[in-house]
Amino acid sequence: MQNKKLFVVLEQVLIISIFQYIFCNFFHFKITPSFYLIYLLILSFDGNVEISLFLSLILGLIQDILNNEILGITSIRYLLIVYFSSFFVVKSIRSKCSLIFIFSFLYFVMFSFGEINESFWDGKIILKYSILFSFYNLLIGILIESIIREIRKKWKEKIF
């Protein structure tokens, strides 16, 4: 059973990574939604907090490697958001999407304000982009939620 769960998570991570890669490289939006963040939030809302926390570290490192950033910085961000989101266990897509919107907003605002002094960002711009980021994440969240469900369903039907 445990092995089955591991395979489910691995497949989900793989598909999410492919989506993230395609989105980052072939679609040019002003701001790129974070597929990993949405996936981690959904996992956490489903009650898989331990897996979600562990994956925050791994996916954060992958994200940093892909973006050529300092390793570990995104992991810390993911971990903080996932930890706070783990207090909410919800089942319906509507509640999950609203929470994805709120936590994406918080994620963007929290970590953009830290960089204000170093860059040209100001409050209004951060607000504008954090709303845009959260909105994109909300839309992507619906897609990811359905993908996760499909994968789970597929693995449930398999007999070892």
Added chain:
Amino acid sequence: MLWRFRRELIFILMLFTSYFIEKISFKRNFSNSNTKLVKENLINYEEIIQENKRLRELLELKEKKIISNFKVAEVIAIKPHIFPAEIFINKGRKDGISENNIVFTKDIFLVGRVEEVNESYSKVISIFNKKTKISVIISSTREIGIVEGGYAPFLLMKYIPYDSKVKIGDEVYTSGFSEYYYSGLKIGEVVKISKNSNSLFLNIFVKPYIYSYGFKEVIIAK
């Protein structure tokens, strides 16, 4: 008891791991970027020092009143890349450049003359260009001949009599008997003298001083 706080424990453990990785990665990145920055700065400083030196030498020309009415231009393109026949400079009509202005280096080595003038850039035909024909004088014998381009890396000097006393190493200057070039501009030195039995004149090859000149800035005189 501990099992109840597994979420917090995993969170703290993961957070510490991330923090630890971040610290190591930051240190490595910082030292790498520092080394890169130092290297880039050193290269930039060297370039600035060299430019400063060249500009000082140009300024000396004006201060010593060697040439009074001139403009300094930067070379933006050369064609071909070696022994250029055409040189493009970043000064044009709006900078007061006009056709047939003479172009030379800070050491008064003749480069060529302005052929085309545009609003903000100009085209110079160099002495390597086959269109070039300049009246020149040999320093030792004071004989006057014509130097022609199109024989890169050298120039061909014509119409020097068969019995001339010209020798290898003699300097060649502009004679001043020209529509465009005034006298005394250094062109090069004689490197090869060949005698043609069917001709009354010698074929003299001149190695121009701009032979190995790194084109950065040039002087345009009126």
